Amino acid sequence: MPTYKAPVDEVLFLLNDVFHIERYNNLPGFAEASPDVIEAVLTEAAKFCEDVLAPLNRVGDKVGCRRNDDGSVTTPPGFKDAYVKLAAGGWVGASAPAEYGGQGLPTALTQAVREFLYSSNMAFAMYSSLALGAVAAIYSHGSAEQKARYLPKLISGEWAGTMNLTEPQCGTDLGQLRCRAVPQSDGSYTITGTKIFISAGEHDLTDNIIHLVLARIDGAPPGVKGISLFIVPKFLLTDDGKPGVRNAVSCGSIEEKMGIHGNATCVMNYDGAAGFLVGEPHRGLYAMFTMMNMARLSVGAQGLSLSEVAYQNAVAYAKERLAGRAPTGAKCPDKPADPIIVHPDVRRLLMTMRAFNEAARALILWTALGSDVARRSLDAKEREAADDHMGLLTPVIKGVLTDLGFANTVNAQQIFGGHGYIAEHGMEQFVRDARITMIFEGANGIQALDLVGRKLPKDGGRALQTFFAEVSGYIKAHEGDAAMAPYVMPLGRALGELREATAWLMQNAPGDADNVGACSSDYMQLFGLVALGYMWCLIVDAAKAKAAHGGAARMEQKFVLGRFFMDKMLPATAVHLARVKAGAASTMALPAEAF
């Protein structure tokens, strides 16, 4: 049975010492989030995740969700009680606007809480993630009346939400979407069509489920410019806003899938269901995009979350399992063998996971802080810069953190040997659960295309130039510092490679339209390593300052972890650069028939 301890101290170190969250006190909601409040929130969240959610993770996997003959869905034992507690604790809407009943806490804080939620029970936590997606869509694009009717209950956790994009014939390419919306005389629409892969599509956790559905209004233009967004409640609301008549939407089946069994992935049938347009007609995709950054940041966090919990369990096993002797001589001569943590190849895996986890957490919190600035700052220039940062880093976080997070669940499982392959220890569940993060909210290949094809050229490359300026400015400012040289020098080299890859793409994309797609994944991985390397410099820097004021031992670990990252992980930038510069030629030379 796996265990989990939320890394509260790590988050506090990052928020307080690395990112100096107090410097953002001019933003609405930040002054209220005093150091005491932040610590209390994290400590409470940790307790809830460790005590309530983590123990339900395996039963969620084993029992899964069941669709009953009447189309209702029963979630795993314990999920409903836990959801009631989650809602009662105010965790669903912790960073939602206070005017609709949220607590308005910084996203940088609630994103840290979401890491804990996903680590302890990703399938469970996804139900509330989907509710937050619905909140974001309605808050940004809904009418005042829609906000008033739906937001308070979604934010309180009394109701849940879903996002309905995918159909059998299309996922990534939403231009092929067929789901139909027919206008009614009362201003509503009837929605007809089938949606698939709908996470949390049907369940027994809440009194109502507010589906957000992409559909095409009769007569709309073809392609993505004819898609509109609709609210389709499971139960239509009565005049006083209570769940009333059942709407014509139902769960046709639950997918049998590789992991996240505790989350019901549904085929949803809309049979002339009543739907209410959100925002303008034909602008549904635009409405979806505005909430995608947050959703993708959250999925990136899932990559970290599963890497973290898998790491923790691998450490416990590596300290407990006895096999062989340390190459430098027996460490536990009184025992039949040493614990396997003495073995350098085991240590290599543990260090790989931890050096990723700490930098990935920093990258997520840094970007979550950016999202706070982008949404809350009163300064337009600040908002623009933060928005640039979000736009640029989001695909990197989603793509790279889920790829590496998944790889780390595999690494953690490997430490268990055969014991990692059997269900009992829970390690193989982490692998199966983590696998979806590379696929949903836009498969990682799509993230790479978003980064290279859309985010790099946007606004004349403004976001990228700002990022380069920040990192190279940091390097310049610290290259004279001998203690920082082992970190700053490799980062400088890696940044140079990223610049070189960027220049190569700018020069070669026009000549061969395939070059972008053939190189985008490697470019994204290269970018991610540079971003994580920069995080390690910031962490080490902050650790040096903090070590001078006590707690030196824990801070000195950061020096070693940062060094390991520079020694063993950052050098992969060179391969990604080589692959970028090899272009599309050999990738595309075979005709399709040759496959």
Added chain:
Amino acid sequence: MPTYKAPVDEVLFLLNDVFHIERYNNLPGFAEASPDVIEAVLTEAAKFCEDVLAPLNRVGDKVGCRRNDDGSVTTPPGFKDAYVKLAAGGWVGASAPAEYGGQGLPTALTQAVREFLYSSNMAFAMYSSLALGAVAAIYSHGSAEQKARYLPKLISGEWAGTMNLTEPQCGTDLGQLRCRAVPQSDGSYTITGTKIFISAGEHDLTDNIIHLVLARIDGAPPGVKGISLFIVPKFLLTDDGKPGVRNAVSCGSIEEKMGIHGNATCVMNYDGAAGFLVGEPHRGLYAMFTMMNMARLSVGAQGLSLSEVAYQNAVAYAKERLAGRAPTGAKCPDKPADPIIVHPDVRRLLMTMRAFNEAARALILWTALGSDVARRSLDAKEREAADDHMGLLTPVIKGVLTDLGFANTVNAQQIFGGHGYIAEHGMEQFVRDARITMIFEGANGIQALDLVGRKLPKDGGRALQTFFAEVSGYIKAHEGDAAMAPYVMPLGRALGELREATAWLMQNAPGDADNVGACSSDYMQLFGLVALGYMWCLIVDAAKAKAAHGGAARMEQKFVLGRFFMDKMLPATAVHLARVKAGAASTMALPAEAF
């Protein structure tokens, strides 16, 4: 439902054109394996795997094995019939010695057949692999009487076999083994203890199961030098060699595990079971080692097998699924979208898989040919060289081909997007099945240690020097050939990096005992890439020669695939070298308590 087509033509090209199997006709059994026979065997095997085994792969996963209350185990529907057919076709003992009823076919040929078996149904094929393991152990170390009693039935497939090494407290570190053997007056032993993770430990496919069990004879020295090997039949044989009285060995439970559900992974309880010593007392581990090369080669082949079948299904999906348009302009303007094979990022994944598959197959067949020479040649010098080759390449094949094979099942799954995550398409099964190959028969970290700690220094580095001499000799002989330069030059660079990594290890292993373990996995990966790169040179070379005699189109694909390998895959050698040269310092600097 996934499909499978055995790559008969690819195997024929490798055996005939790349490795010129006819040149080995001086070896016993090879002359009989004429080109016609080889093609017939492969074609028949392909048919059996495609028509009989592949259709049972998903039901094997879904239904799995069931332990009944009486301790018997029921295999998935269809498995027993298929096993009877497998045995009747002579596939179990195809390369086993003719004197015991085998066909004595070259291992190079039967290993190709095993690729097909694993691709079509790995869980099923493992039952026969285990039987072959028992054959190898008894053939090499059993008495004449034991050979006569057990080999014919194992080779015919009437009986199956198992290997019992792992116990709850030890797997890798067999020195901790506790299973007890008490000598009896009749020369037999009673075996008592618990073995875990026993593949094919109990089932209903055959009339008898011959367990090979490691145990410690009372009074034996501690550690690995006190372990002996025993035959423990499920049913003790009557005097005329038929299954008689039930022995005191039983299946205590079946593990619930991540994949290969069609293979029963058992906890085996030995309660004073009658066992018969194989070979000398206390030399059991040595006996095990002699058959490990073949078993590990087979597991490496499993990595290829799952990569191949996953690739085939990914290709089919990529040709069929419509999404978006080719960057160079619509390829199917009459359809709502182009098939996703037009997208460079999809093509990148397909090319990565295929460039691996073809070179991995070559590496396996080359090494299988080596095993034939090692076992069959009449020339002691030839046998020694072939044995060196086997010893050196086996951990590389096991470790690298399963790591990359698993990664490719993930790549193939990724092409399916959300459809890859649900069970229906079978892609997630390939991922789950492939995951075990990195763990069993010695986890890949152990393979790396075997390579660096044992195989490199063995006999003064003779095997490695021979390998270096062969590859560098090839490079020298071809570096003047302009057509081969795009292949030979990158290989030369990569070989240089492997030499550099080797030199670094030789210089730095003595100074820090942790350096070997901290660098062994990267060294193994680097070695694997060089070996695969060498295979690509041989393949391209042979394809050039063959293209001159017709079939040019298919041969020209090899030029592109080889180029892709050199462009996009081989450059990873640089990272592995950088990691090796970073040594153990940052990997080992933290005290264990810091984790």
